[in-house]
Amino acid sequence: EAGVAQSPRYKIIEKRQSVAFWCNPISGHATLYWYQQILGQGPKLLIQFQNNGVVDDSQLPKDRFSAERLKGVDSTLKIQPAKLEDSAVYLCASSLDIVGTGELFFGEGSRLTVL
Amino acid sequence: AQKITQTQPGMFVQEKEAVTLDCTYDTSDPSYGLFWYKQPSSGEMIFLIYQGSYDQQNATEGRYSLNFQKARKSANLVISASQLGDSAMYFCAMRGGVDTGRRALTFGSGTRLQVQP
Numbered sequence: 001e002a003g004v005a006q007s008p009r010y011k012i013i014e015k016r017q018s019v020a021f022w023c024n025p026i027s028g029h030a031t032l033y034w035y036q037q038i039l040g041q042g043p044k045l046l047i048q049f050q051n052n053g054v055v056d057d058s059q060l061p062k063d064r065f066s067a068e069r070l071k072g073v074d075s076t077l078k079i080q081p082a083k084l085e086d087s088a089v090y091l092c093a094s095s096l097d098i099v100g101t102g103e104l105f106f107g108e109g110s111r112l113t114v115l
Numbered sequence: 116a117q118k119i120t121q122t123q124p125g126m127f128v129q130e131k132e133a134v135t136l137d138c139t140y141d142t143s144d145p146s147y148g149l150f151w152y153k154q155p156s157s158g159e160m161i162f163l164i165y166q167g168s169y170d171q172q173n174a175t176e177g178r179y180s181l182n183f184q185k186a187r188k189s190a191n192l193v194i195s196a197s198q199l200g201d202s203a204m205y206f207c208a209m210r211g212g213v214d215t216g217r218r219a220l221t222f223g224s225g226t227r228l229q230v231q232p
Contacts, residue, residue, distance in 0.1 A: 031218055042119075042206050042222035043160070056219055089158060097218055101167075102210070103150060104220055106160035 002026065004107035006092050012113045018080035021110045024073070025094030031055075033104060034067055034077050035091040043091055049075065079112075087114045117142045117211050119223035126228050128197045135182070136192040136226045138207030147211040149190040150220060151181065154204040163205075166190055197230045204228075 005024040013019050025032050031050050035043035046065065048055040052072040060067070064083070069075040079086055089111045093104040118141040128134040140149065151163040166174045166181045174181040182191040194201055204227050208220040 033219055035222075040224075042208075042224050043220075044222070045219045048219045091160065093160070095218060101148065101150075101165040102218060103162040103165060104160075105162070106152075109158045111158075 004092055004094055004105055006090075006107035006110050008110060009108065010111050010113075012115065013082055014115050015084055016081040018078065019082060019112060020079075021077045021090050021092075021112075023075045023077070023092030023107060025075075025092070026096075026105055029094035029096050029105070030072075031095045031097055032069055032075050033093040033095075034075070035093065037089045037091055037109070039088070046077070046090075082112075082114045084114050087112055117144070117147075117209050117221045119207050119209055119221055121207055121223035121226050123226045124224075126226055128194075128228065128230055130199060130230055130232050131196055133193060133195045134197055134228065136194070136205050136207075136228065138190045138192065138223060140188050140190060140207070140209050142209060142211045144211035147209055149181070149183070150208040150210070151179070151190075151192045152206045152208060152222075153201075154206060154225070156203070160206070164192070194228075199230050199232060202228060202230045 034046040037043040046060045047057040047067045049069040067077045089109040091109045093106045095104050120139045147168045149166045153161045164176045164179045166183045178195045180193045204225045206225045207223045
């Protein structure tokens with residue numbers, strides 16, 4: 001079974017530029033999450049989708065961050081314009097919420113450096 | 116609101132010894148789940164073990180066990196017979212309100228474990 005795919009793995013941009021990250025969850029997983037992990041900290045939820053609807057975006061800085069999951073499968077997270085403090089790893093995760101523990105399966109992350 | 120506290124920024128353990136990583140939590144949800152994840156230097160988060168708030172027994176998965184003390188609101192991870200490959204960051208996480216469909220995890224700040232030969 002293929003895992004959660006993310007791209008690009010690394011991105012370096014200057015402040016005020018824009019960047020987009022892509023995520024393809026595990027097949028059949030209805031719920032998709034974007035987390036931000038700043039160096040030395042635990043992941044922080046940015047947005048949660050169930051199919052193509054937003055469940056929780058309360059911690060998403062909506063003045064500069066946007067995310068979509070138009071067809072209920074893959075998702076894109078965009079930052080425009082980027083700030084220095086956006087330097088972090090952006091982790092995408094998915095979960096199967098029918099039975100079991102419903103653990104999250106994570107991708108390898110997209111590391112963003114803003115100069 | 117949910118909160119996870121991991122008070123040990125770093126831990127050292129000798130190879131083949133056991134180690135306990137601490138985690139305390141706070142939530143007003145009557146039903147919740149507790150998770151531990153491992154994050155090696157490669158960056159991927161790897162699920163280790165899960166404990167439900169109503170589970171009567173402590174969870175175990177191979178060399179991992181969860182010491183769940185509900186009254187103390189603690190969910191410590193015990194790794195037995197440490198191996199060099201266990202060196203990584205370890206995160207405790209909580210999912211609350213499962214009855215209302217909230218499924219995102221709240222993570223602690225993590226503990227860096229270093230296993231010494």
